Amino acid sequence: MPAASYNGFPKETLKFLADLKKNNRREWFQEHKAQYEFAFAESALEFISEMQKPLRKLSPFLEAIPKKMGGSLMRIYRDTRFGKDKTPYKTNIGIQFRHEAGCNVHAPGCYVHIEPKNVFIGVGIWRPEKETLRMIRERIAESPGEWKKIRDQKKFRETFQLSGETLKRPPSSFDKEHPMIDDIKRKDFIAICSLKPKQIESSDFIPEVMKLFKQATPYMRFLCDAIEIPY
Numbered sequence: 001m002p003a004a005s006y007n008g009f010p011k012e013t014l015k016f017l018a019d020l021k022k023n024n025r026r027e028w029f030q031e032h033k034a035q036y037e038f039a040f041a042e043s044a045l046e047f048i049s050e051m052q053k054p055l056r057k058l059s060p061f062l063e064a065i066p067k068k069m070g071g072s073l074m075r076i077y078r079d080t081r082f083g084k085d086k087t088p089y090k091t092n093i094g095i096q097f098r099h100e101a102g103c104n105v106h107a108p109g110c111y112v113h114i115e116p117k118n119v120f121i122g123v124g125i126w127r128p129e130k131e132t133l134r135m136i137r138e139r140i141a142e143s144p145g146e147w148k149k150i151r152d153q154k155k156f157r158e159t160f161q162l163s164g165e166t167l168k169r170p171p172s173s174f175d176k177e178h179p180m181i182d183d184i185k186r187k188d189f190i191a192i193c194s195l196k197p198k199q200i201e202s203s204d205f206i207p208e209v210m211k212l213f214k215q216a217t218p219y220m221r222f223l224c225d226a227i228e229i230p231y
Helices: 012-022 026-031 033-058 130-142 144-151 154-159 197-201 205-215 217-226
Strands: 093-098 109-114 119-125 161-163 189-195
Touching: 012 033, 012 109, 012 197, 026 033, 033 093, 033 205, 119 197, 119 205, 119 217, 130 144, 130 217, 144 154, 144 217, 154 205, 189 197, 197 205, 205 217
Parallel strands: none
Antiparallel strands: 093 109, 109 119, 119 189, 161 189
């Protein structure tokens, strides 16, 4: 459980993100650096710190690292080198609690996304590398009953929605008539649960997030078992 003094994100967080979306320019950002530090960086790092103990109880392999760089908080600065969108800043807070076996956003983990009209948590693995993806697909193909039971478990199904991209055609090494072929075609194995934006400002935000992460434990364990890492 979070410390008794934890009261959630300040109301300034959603306002800062909304203002940043309207003024996504370096000049504006520099003028509002103090708001960024308080409403974005410091608030997110406090949340990550408070998540360490409850997350460790859920799984000792998920890491909550309260660092601006190289930790659980994703950078606010966008990589504008290759895309058409040249705005310099992300207009959301992204926090990933990665499995210790991974070293990047493609590792299994749990995720918290905060922006004014779109707050959600995610669990699973986004855009896994080729070998990891093969292992997950093979586990589903070999254990369709186990996968279906986890995927369709009532509480999980009512709370989470499977999301991400899928192939148009079945992978060449898999039976196109397999009963789980729609899931085998997935390129991402993530599940999403939307929250109300104002929930981030509540002292109950961490217990609510942890309750949802706990509900996703069978899903996370299946993926980790598939790629032969503990959960």
